[in-house]
Amino acid sequence: KNEVEQSPQNLTAQEGEFITINCSYSVGISALHWLQQHPGGGIVSLFMLSSGKKKHGRLIATINIQEKHSSLHITASHPRDSAVYICAVRDGGATNKLIFGTGTLLAVQP
Amino acid sequence: GAVVSQHPSWVICKSGTSVKIECRSLDFQATTMFWYRQFPKQSLMLMATSNEGSKATYEQGVEKDKFLINHASLTLSTLTVTSAHPEDSSFYICSAPRLEGGEQFFGPGTRLTVL
Numbered sequence: 001k002n003e004v005e006q007s008p009q010n011l012t013a014q015e016g017e018f019i020t021i022n023c024s025y026s027v028g029i030s031a032l033h034w035l036q037q038h039p040g041g042g043i044v045s046l047f048m049l050s051s052g053k054k055k056h057g058r059l060i061a062t063i064n065i066q067e068k069h070s071s072l073h074i075t076a077s078h079p080r081d082s083a084v085y086i087c088a089v090r091d092g093g094a095t096n097k098l099i100f101g102t103g104t105l106l107a108v109q110p
Numbered sequence: 111g112a113v114v115s116q117h118p119s120w121v122i123c124k125s126g127t128s129v130k131i132e133c134r135s136l137d138f139q140a141t142t143m144f145w146y147r148q149f150p151k152q153s154l155m156l157m158a159t160s161n162e163g164s165k166a167t168y169e170q171g172v173e174k175d176k177f178l179i180n181h182a183s184l185t186l187s188t189l190t191v192t193s194a195h196p197e198d199s200s201f202y203i204c205s206a207p208r209l210e211g212g213e214q215f216f217g218p219g220t221r222l223t224v225l
Contacts, residue, residue, distance in 0.1 A: 043216035096207040100153045
């Protein structure tokens with residue numbers, strides 16, 4: 001079993017829909033990252049969370065430390081949101097190593 | 111936000127040659143950088159942790175003599191794929207955490223194709 005599990009693996013949505021991507025982890029962490037990877041390969045860090053909720057534009061990320069679960073929400077989705085979304089947790093030790101989920105491939109259709 | 115660059119963005123080489131990939135943190139100092147490889151439709155796999163001024167730490171199963179890492183300054187780490195073979199063809203990405211806050215910044219990646 002992976003230490004970081006994401007669901008769903010693939011998601012197709014219509015433009016304007018509200019999207020939720022889930023991430024569960026089984027290890028102790030110091031922070032959780034949500035990353036976005038576009039087809040060209042470049043990775044953008046969307047959020048880094050250690051508690052609560054963060055919002056940036058149409059994106060919202062929440063984390064429940066007790067339940068070891070995080071969600072990424074996209075409101076009013078748009079075709080340009082199409083990408084792979086990756087959940088990664090930073091281990092609870094002294095390093096800044098990240099453990100990655102397998103990613104969620106999102107396609108938003110016009 | 112902070113920027114991490116990689117060079118080259120893509121490279122094609124013949125089997126048996128060596129290829130060097132550079133990772134630079136452009137506006138902050140990075141005592142640690144991470145090197146990953148990613149195969150198509152798979153997630154990132156950590157290869158090694160590059161430490162400024164000391165030896166890199168390699169993940170299990172990664173050959174240190176094949177993937178040479180040098181972190182000679184606080185803004186530059188290099189990964190050299192020695193005697194490259196077609197199975198080394200992959201997408202190589204570096205990241206650097208900023209000490210203040212711990213946020214990680216990723217390079218744009220280098221696509222290596224070994225013929």
